[in-house]
Amino acid sequence: MASPWVVDQLVPELLAELAITELPADEASELVGRLVGQAVAARTDSDEFAAVRELARLSPSLGYPLGVIGDAYYASEWLDCECHADSPERDAAAALEASLRTSNPLDVDSGLLLAVTAVV
Numbered sequence: 001m002a003s004p005w006v007v008d009q010l011v012p013e014l015l016a017e018l019a020i021t022e023l024p025a026d027e028a029s030e031l032v033g034r035l036v037g038q039a040v041a042a043r044t045d046s047d048e049f050a051a052v053r054e055l056a057r058l059s060p061s062l063g064y065p066l067g068v069i070g071d072a073y074y075a076s077e078w079l080d081c082e083c084h085a086d087s088p089e090r091d092a093a094a095a096l097e098a099s100l101r102t103s104n105p106l107d108v109d110s111g112l113l114l115a116v117t118a119v120v
């Protein structure tokens, strides 16, 4: 089992670096999704659904936004459910994870990205 990947305390710093606080919520959500996907893709030991899980974890503190964070929050409902091991919901979660990991990389300071992806 991969170590837990803690991003929460770095998110405010990343939001500031990317000027996300100035953006409309839907654009900000999309950027956070790309960032988390990029960070997860940079790791070799992340959970199969690490990007979906991280975005889902952010959802409550952001007021359950729509967009990719909302999609991840919904998808996360089915990740650990035995009866959904082979289901359209799980397939959708896998597709979301794959699209997050392959979205356009952002121009983020490499040290900061490294810090986000560091094992803690």
Ligand SMILES: [Zn+2]
Pocket: 081, 082, 083, 084, 085
């Ligand atoms: Zn189920």
